[in-house]
Amino acid sequence: MPVYSMTGYASGQHNTASSSTDASAHTTLGLEIRSVNSRFLDLSFRLPEDLRQLEPALRDLVLGKIKRGKVELRASIERSQHAGVTDPSPKLLQRLNAAQDSIRSWLPSAAPLGVADVLRLAAAEQSNTGDFGVLVLPLAEKVLKDLLAARQREGARLSAMLEGHIEQLRSLATQAGPLVPQLVAQQRQRFLDRWTEAMALASDAALPEAAQDRALTEATAFAIRIDVAEELTRIRSHLDELERLLKKGGEIGKRLDFLIQELHREANTMGSKSSALELTHIGVDMKVLIEQMREQVQNIE
Numbered sequence: 001m002p003v004y005s006m007t008g009y010a011s012g013q014h015n016t017a018s019s020s021t022d023a024s025a026h027t028t029l030g031l032e033i034r035s036v037n038s039r040f041l042d043l044s045f046r047l048p049e050d051l052r053q054l055e056p057a058l059r060d061l062v063l064g065k066i067k068r069g070k071v072e073l074r075a076s077i078e079r080s081q082h083a084g085v086t087d088p089s090p091k092l093l094q095r096l097n098a099a100q101d102s103i104r105s106w107l108p109s110a111a112p113l114g115v116a117d118v119l120r121l122a123a124a125e126q127s128n129t130g131d132f133g134v135l136v137l138p139l140a141e142k143v144l145k146d147l148l149a150a151r152q153r154e155g156a157r158l159s160a161m162l163e164g165h166i167e168q169l170r171s172l173a174t175q176a177g178p179l180v181p182q183l184v185a186q187q188r189q190r191f192l193d194r195w196t197e198a199m200a201l202a203s204d205a206a207l208p209e210a211a212q213d214r215a216l217t218e219a220t221a222f223a224i225r226i227d228v229a230e231e232l233t234r235i236r237s238h239l240d241e242l243e244r245l246l247k248k249g250g251e252i253g254k255r256l257d258f259l260i261q262e263l264h265r266e267a268n269t270m271g272s273k274s275s276a277l278e279l280t281h282i283g284v285d286m287k288v289l290i291e292q293m294r295e296q297v298q299n300i301e
Contacts (some may be wrong), residue, residue, distance in 0.1 A: 001249035005154035006069035010146035
């Protein structure tokens, strides 16, 4: 399966001929979907009143395709500026007249309907929401497909970047590996040298044997404290799992985020245990790469 980013944008339009007698008049139905990263799936809809009842169907459509991200779906209906005046039908005029008489029988002071009111109601009657319902869902499917394609392209770019960083981290771990036994041996020898110097100054004959045991114990304990072989092993294991997840694809964002946190923790531990400048530099380079990966993983679904 491909790797999907949570960031994407897509839009589409559909033009329909108006029911007005003006042949040049038309209505444009526009729809756009944008998404950004989020811990969970957060949907929001901005729909005109004519399309408000379609929100449940649009919600189901999005839920079937997207699992994570802050997603906003926006729809608009734009009628041609040069559309002719809609002629009110006789049936509409009859209904409006009957409604006006009924209302004014209860509310004698109510203002009578004006020409502008009648034309506005006639235009509203011409707007057939059912037709929009037929058009909106297929258009939404097309735009959603384009959004998924955009998220897939961005996901492929993020995946390639992460794989490159994984290779760099492997290289750094390989550089650090030979330094570990060398540093342990150096530190052990340093303790023994200090013990020899201390013994040269000692005057008590019983002291050297006890001091030597103490020095060897301290050297061994310190060697254990600075040994980062275990951290390097775990780093390699986390890198293997990251690579496996990227090849697997699908909904891997949360697992990638967890592994990045573990990588950062191991790199921090390695840096704190380091007693050599070379290993410290390697730890810093690792943390820089891991931080870059953390920022990008936040965008993966």
